[in-house]
Amino acid sequence: MITEKAPGKLYIAGEYAVLEQDCPAILVAVNQFVRVSITKSKTSTGLIHSKQYSQDSIHWVRQGLKMVIDNRDNPFEYILSAISFTERFCIEQNIKMNVYDLHVNSDLDSADGKKYGLGSSAAVTVATVKAILRFYGVKFTNELVYKLSAISHYSVQGNGSAGDIAASVYGGWLAYQTFDKKWLEDELEKKSLSEVVNEAWPGLKIELLTPPEGMKLMIGWSQKPASTSRLVDETNANKAALNDEYQAFLTKSRECVLKMVDGFENNDIPAIQKQIRVNRKLLQHFAKINQIAIEIPRLSKLINIAEDFGGASKTSGAGNGDCGIVITDKNTNVEALENKWRENGILPLNFRVHQITYSR
Template sequence: MITEQAPGKLYIAGEYAVLEQDCPAILVAVNQFIRVSITKTKSSTGLIHSKQYSQDSIHWVRHGAEMVIDNRDNPFEYILAAISFTERFCLEKHIEMQVYDLYINSDLDSADGKKYGLGSSAAVTVATVKAILRFYNVPFSNELVYKLSAISHYSVQGNGSAGDIAASVYGGWLAYQTFDKSWLKQELAHRSLSEVVDEAWPGLKIQLLTPPTGMNLMIGWSQKPASTSRLVDETNANKEALNGKYREFIRLSRKCVLKMIVGFERNDIDLIKKQIRENRKLLQHFAAINQIAIEIPRLSKLINIAESFGGAAKTSGAGNGDCGIVITDEQTNIAALEEEWRQNGIMPLDFHVHSVKLAR
């Protein structure tokens, strides 16, 4: 049996703006994982099973090179997209297709099944791509895994920056800028998948960051799950109407995140904390002009408590629930901060930054 895993992620800064070209965001991979195990089956029928995604399993058969699902109510869109594109890549390498069983297990949800907002769809896509490549003995780099995963994920989600894919592939702290979506769509329509993944993708930038000595990341969970895709759809629909206001948000977010990257490069926790607070203000303004809820009352409480202890805090990701993040230094009384969170219905998550080893 082959097992691959991919970590969850959290956005630190640059949310929403990262959907645009040349607009960086900062993300971090956390030590909570989705694991995908794959084993060759002796029968003609393969199995895809996950306790977290469904009480039922999907059965499929191989019709030549094509995988055919016999379950109409299919909750495994990201897994199936990852399998489809990765096998397409393998077919272009003249690898004979086989039948296998795939098992998925996840740490990215709470005990009662609620999502933390750690990018489970991205992590399961990445882990599936890695497992399939290893099953077929295809050597892979982080870049190959990122590109196959980004294509697979985008084919299902239809929006997003694929920053969560990058965090799940590369791990640690990273600065990320998205690729040109229309270019990718055009290339996929006119070139083989192998050619597309071998190309340089316009706009794509992935830079690993080293956190300053003494800097600590705290994570608080609002206990309210949120839908990133829905919020992104709403803001995308408002772009043209907002016009100048939207462009100004993009400009200021880019400026803020670039300064934060300098904070990492200079080992300057105070500069990073200052830009976290600035990014929070930008997101609050962005929410107001779009008439959406990013910083719900529970997240405002989380942030205000953290700030009272000297931490720099904001929402993480699309907001409207999920998690808030706090940047602290060695002077912060973390135990007291977490206790006050608990008294206000906010759950501290004891997750840590996960660094990924280089892919084989």
């Protein structure tokens, strides 16, 4: 049996802006994992199985008179896409295909099946790509896994930055800028998959960051799951109408995140904390002009409590639920902060940053 794992992620700063070219975000990988095990099937029939994913509900939208199923929150869609593209890559290397059983096990949901917002679709994509490459004996680098996973994920989701893919592949703290989606779509139409993954992708930047000594990341869970893909749909629909304000948001977000990266490079916790607060204000304004709920009341409560204890706090990811993050230093009374969270229906998640120290 071959088992591969991929960590979940949290966005620290740069959400929504990261969907565009030249707009960085900062993410972190956390020590909660999706594990994919693969074994050669004993029969001519293969199996894909997961305890966590058996009870998923289905979302749908109305397009004219048609009812269209929205499968973007269904993890099996990402698993199937990862299998399809990874096998296509293997076939191009003249590898003979086999039948196998795939078993998926995830830490990225709560005990009652609610999503924490740790990027489970990205992690399951990455773990599946790695497991299949290893099953077929293909030597792989982080870059190959990232590119196959990004293509697989994007083909299902149709939006997003693939920053969560990068965090699941590279681990640790990282600064990330997305690739040119139109370029990738065009390349995939006219070139082999092997050629596309061996090219330099315009716009893509992945930089590992070293956190300042004494800096601590705290995570609070609102206990309300959210759907990133549908929130991104809503904001994408408003881009043209909000052109000037949207461009201003991108410019300010980029400036904020680059200052935060400087904070990492200069070992400066107060500088990072200052930009966390700046980014929160930018996202609040972005939510207002798009008429979407990013910072729901429970997340506002989470943030305000953290600020009362001297931490710098904001929503993480698309918002409207899921998690909030806090950047603290050694002077923060973490235990008292967490107790106050619990009193207000916010669950502290005691996850740690997951470092990946190797690349095949």
